[in-house]
Amino acid sequence: MKNIKYYHLFITMLFVVLSGVLNSQTISENQNIEWTISRFLNKKLQNVQISGNPKIVKSPYGNAVYFNGVDDAFFLNEMPLKNLEEFTIEMIFNPAIDGDFEQRVVHMGEVSHDRMLLEIRAVEGNWYFDGYVASKGNKLALIDEKLTHPLGKWYHVAFVVTQNSLTTYVNGKLELQQSYTFKPIETGKTSFGVRLNKRSWFKGSIYKIKISPNQLKPDSFMSS
Structure with missing residues (x-):
């Protein structure tokens, strides 16, 4: 016993x-949130609404999702940036050669108030990056039309947001940095492939999106 x-x-x-x-x-x-976007089509997730008919395509890294630039998008009933005082959002994507000039690829937060967006501008076979944040009435877009890249290729982009600065990278190379006072984004939802209000559709493919709750340097960026 x-x-x-x-x-x-x-x-x-x-x-x-x-x-x-x-x-x-x-x-x-x-602590990190990582989406391999093709999983949204492989699994029926209750918090994900699918718009249009996004399709799985091959990429050098694995299955990706192609968005047609007209009505393809994912809408998530969640806001992963909530309470984060700083963060790094990364994306591996391929912008199509024939998309519209203004394209919103990722949108997190509210439609018109506090929010964060990854955007591109496409012109004459090239694109340039736009990292945008609105926080407690303080708005700033990191964008330079001279920093162009050829459309139709795979890229890694990163947007680093801290309490006092914004920084953008393309393929691990620093593009823009500017002082900015950031306060956490507390409410809202998430969309991939378009702005939350279904304007400025993205045409191209997305493989993966990752959010880290801290400031990353290029040697810590995801490789695939």
Whole structure:
């Protein structure tokens, strides 16, 4: 009887220890949010609304999703930037050669108030990056029409937002940086492929989007 009592005590303690380990791993893993966009089509997720008919296409990294620039988009009933005082959002994407001039690729937050957007402008076979934030009435777009890149190719872009600055990168190379007073975005939703109010549709493919709750440098950016 005594041995049985100690055995049950051992099992109980082991369960507590393992539970703590598993919970700490889960918490650690949840610090970063990473979407491989094709999974939105492979699985029916309750918090994801699909607009149009986005299609899975091949990319050098794995399956990606093609957006037609007319009505293809994903709308998520969540706002992953909530309470973040700083963050880095990365995206691996391929802008099509025949999309509209103004294209909103990622939108998080409110439609017209506090929000963050990854945008591009397409002109004469090239595109240039636009990282935009509106926070407590303070609005700023990091954009330079001279920093162009050929359309129809795969790129990694990153937008780093801190309490006092905004920074953009393309393929790990610093493009723009400017002072900015940022306050956390508390409310809203998320869209991929268009602005939340269904304006300025993106034409091209997206492979992956990642959000880290801190300021990353290029040597810490995702590779695929």
